[in-house]
Amino acid sequence: MFNMIQMITGQSGRLLSRAAWYTVLEMIANAAPAGLLFFVLASLFHREVTGRDILIWSACLIALFALQALFASRGQIEAQSTGASIMKDVRLRLGEHLRKLPMGYFSRRDQGDISHTLLANVDEAEMILTHLFNQVLGSVILPVVSAVFLLFVDWRLTLAVLVSVPLAVPVLYWSQNLMRKQSGKRQEAAAAVNSRLLEYVQTIRLIKAHNQTGQRFTRLDEAMARLRDDSIRVEVVTSPVVMIFSMILELGFVLLLLIGVYLVEGAVIDTSVFLIFLVVSMKFYQPLRSAGTALTQMRYMASAGERIRELFAEPELPEPEHPRLPAAFDIELEGVQFSYGDKRILHDVSFRVPEHHLVALVGPSGAGKSTIAGLISRFWDVSAGTVKIGGVDVRDMRSDELLGMISTVQQQPYLFNESIAANIRKGKPEASMEEVIEAAKAAHCHDFIANLPQGYDTIAGEGGAALSGGEKQRISIARAILKDAPVIILDEATASLDPENEVYLQRAISKLACSKTVIIIAHRLKTIQGADQILVVDQGGISEAGKHDDLMAQRGLYHTLWQEQQKIGGWKIKSGIETGSSA
């Protein structure tokens, strides 16, 4: 377990050694009154006790209790501050690690599952460092100190006290095994509840719109019921075994009683010795029982650590040993193949986007256009072939440098729950307010922002909830403009815009294209009619390539798509019934 803690924290357990030393001192101070008691009992039985004696004993006891309290609080503060700062680093390292993972990981794993690891599991692992570690240590040291003391008093009775320990340890081991098996299931159930809750909150609008509250709530309800059952099972399965451990341990006390009475009766030992054993044995069994419970709890927390360890073990996208930087920004895909798991998406994609050109990717839904864009940003690595920018394979560039040279505007832009100005500044954190406004003007969102009650200081809401789809889209375009990266990828960026703004935006995009390499993914073919080159993605490859007029003349898929869109463009709603204009 300590190996795992070291693996998760990336730090040696030595960091906690100060806390451990305070716990050792606390336990010595805790056990010391027993020594004093021995002395008091011996005095009571064998000599006259004076008032001065009582005063000295009381003073010693008060001093020992004060020391114990001092060491306990110092140890607790030390463990708390060390554990919390270790886990702060773990949280940061996890965040950094997540950023470096291929996007495939996020497709495989549920968002709620990942957030459960980042929040609940990290908290549980922190609990080991801040509380359980000291608790277990103290619960083991106090019996050890007590046993050493008893050994000096009488070895026969000490043996009687100790004899139950080796019998109880296998039961403790058994409880640990049971907890290990059960805790994994409970962790999974807790992560599932987290996922369902997240899904419920994120899709609450959709659920209401489709009146699906019952159905979605059933999924949540089922996940919660499973968590309840697994939580109960953890207790039902492990508690009796922990109880058996305690009972076996306490058998030592019974043995002590029998042997003690026998030895006192036979005048082999003094009554005061027997009494001291009866009192001190309490400091032996009680902490060991607590250690059993704390260790079982720790075993549960360790399953949280196991989940953190698994997340850390996910391989990051490999970084090049000798990173290169491109001198130009043309983009070239050569023989690219790509699969999501077993599902082959791209069979053989080759094309070149010359620097400062605007190339459009069009094609049926699900053909692989966004996947191609993701491969250029190296969200995933290709299965075969190469993706190059300025003649340099993207795998030979450092990922932060690669991402620094690309501005992407996604189909569904995400805005942070910060001011609009801060959201635009994500493109260039050091940008002045003038630059932010300039970018907003270029993306044609300045007017609507200026008309908001708090203007650029308006909070966008979680994910941009306080803004319309078109407004979010324009702000994310402003962000990309401010970033001023040499490569721009617009993935259905104009999808949420109304026709008037789309015209403005087309102008802004055309302006950008003069000095940038632009890849634009669009469904509405009218929006990319003027592109330098149009690539039609179909069935995992590029089926047609050329300018609009060339492709129309070819009368292939592009022509068909264009014709269909022209027809749809003429459709209108009459009396609530859709009819074609040609009808």
Ligand SMILES: Nc1ncnc2c1ncn2[C@@H]1O[C@H](COP(=O)(O)OP(=O)(O)OP(=O)(O)O)[C@@H](O)[C@H]1O
């Ligand atoms: N993360 C993923 N995991 C598994 N399959 C995926 C993933 N992302 C996309 N796909 C699948 O890959 C195929 C190509 O998806 P992609 O998003 O690249 O298509 P697209 O041409 O951009 O579609 P659209 O025009 O509808 O946005 C689709 O069949 C899609 O279901």
